[in-house]
Amino acid sequence: MKIDSNLTIPQPPEALSQAGLQFDVATEEDFDEIMAMSQHIYGGLDYLPTRYISWLQETNRTVIVARKQGKVIALESVCVIDDGETMLVEGLRVAPEERGKGVAGVLLRFCSELVKSKYPDVKVSRLTRDDQLRPKDFQKYRIITKQGILLVRFRAEDLKLRLSDITLHDSIYPSLSTSSSSPPPVRLDHESIHQLYLRSDLMKGLLPNATVIQDWQPFKLLPSNFTILLKKDIDWMVNDVSSPTVASLCTFPFKVPIGDNWYYLNIDMYGKDLNLVKQQFLSHLECHTATLKGHVMCQMFLDPALWKPMADFCHSALNVELVKEYTEQCVVESDAV
Ligand SMILES: CC(C)(COP(=O)(O)OP(=O)(O)OC[C@H]1O[C@@H](n2cnc3c(N)ncnc32)[C@H](O)[C@@H]1OP(=O)(O)O)[C@@H](O)C(=O)NCCC(=O)NCCS
Structure with a gap:
């Protein structure tokens, strides 16, 4: 089932299509593959198993999966809040065997472009982290709280x-x-x-x-x-x-x-x-x-x-x-x- 038939997924950048990555709007059928790559995430406290299906119904949310050779290897969700001015990035995850290769960075940039084209009033991107921020992150982000x-x-x-x-x-x-x-x-x-x-x-x-x-x-x-x-x-x-x-x-x-x-x-x-x-x-x-x-x-x-x-x-x-x-x-x- 397509959750948002109006959402056009643009062609991936050349480098990505060469790497064999393809982006799709997530569907209920992707659930098992997403769960399979999510084992042990957040020390077993992953909220996605209980939220995934309802996320797909939320009108202000876009859930995107990245596939490699047809297999789901990453997911990101973006929810537009704050009167349409903030895109809230949630649920970001990459399959363990694909981590450290830049997939998350590419997916973040891809989803950001996609959401901005759909919600032109979006001004900022926010996300909540619980890991140690690196000096590079402080150049990229302002700390809100x-x-x-x-x-x-x-x-x-x-x-x-x-x-x-x-x-x-x-x-x-x-x-x-x-x-x-x-x-x-x-x-x-x-x-x-x-x-x-x-x-x-x-x-x-x-x-x-x-x-x-x-x-x-x-x-x-x-x-x-x-x-x-x-x-x-x-x-x-x-x-x-x-x-x-x-x-x-x-x-x-x-x-x-x-x-x-x-x-x-x-x-x-x-x-x-x-x-x-x-x-x-x-x-x-x-x-x-x-x-x-x-x-x-x-x-x-x-x-x-x-x-x-x-x-x-x-x-x-x-x-x-x-x-x-x-x-x-x-x-x-x-x-x-
Ligand atoms: C965190 C995770 C998604 C990083 O995936 P990855 O493909 O190995 O990361 P990359 O190789 O693209 O390199 C890191 C990039 O992701 C970003 N990133 C790393 N951790 C991040 C996090 N927790 N939240 C948002 N962005 C993160 C970095 O800022 C960097 O972006 P840049 O390319 O603009 O510098 C992956 O390790 C994972 O799935 N971990 C388990 C789930 C998890 O902890 N998710 C974080 C949600 S808060």
Whole structure:
């Protein structure tokens, strides 16, 4: 099935056709080949298996595969956001045996040209990386914002018991208890999200560079972006609707290919108050472990200064396993020339 019959794929540059590369709009039939070349990507936390089919339906997204001798060897997706001014590059991957030969660079440039021809208002290209940027990357990109990445894993059933212990023992974690001076976090409905994020300036100072990053996707505070965001299953929380100092967005758990019965929870946390961050983190965990059974990889993106105290808290108070040391999520931007 062709997802976008209006999209004309231009002929590849001469060098590429000589190298035998061909570009096509991705289809449902490509799924198995894409999964086959994606094994072990993102340490087993690849979101693409659950997102691929819905990506193909999104009207503002272009998904391109590169083939060599008929076989899929690379994929890139570009989503146009920010009122049509930003192309967001996602899902980039090259088959292991083809890496290091320049395929990603060629695919990035090809997709950029293609998307610009279809969306002439696009001014910048953005992407989110978690690898070490090289000096060359700093010449190519501007850094929009950085968040620390805290990755922990646990069994949902164990954590549920641990969380009920914590709420029972107010004396051990007074700052987290319901009887403490800070009121419990507030879950936001669509109306309050609009009010806080779009109709007031309250979130601007709290969000890094006035950008909401939700599950790796950076969005400016624009109504068109909130139409996209509000279609997703997300828990939106703040500590206080009239004067928020901590805000968070948590995905609903979704399956990842690390193993059978493994789920992924992604929490984007904004704010610098450690106790409020702990409180909101626990509240998201409580909500999602109530009925969940199985293993969970929970990735929280937070202010870099909070990484260490939150890692200590996860280890000592929650007994959960830290999967990796400090890494960073970095949103970068370049001109779409
Ligand atoms: C990262 C990956 C796509 C690079 O593929 P590759 O074909 O070996 O890369 P190339 O030989 O073309 O060389 C690197 C080029 O890709 C770009 N690149 C490398 N890593 C990148 C990344 N994580 N995101 C975006 N671009 C990246 C480099 O900037 C460079 O571009 P340039 O030609 O303009 O300098 C490949 O190693 C891969 O599939 N890794 C596993 C999946 C993954 O980590 N994807 C990154 C998503 S954030």
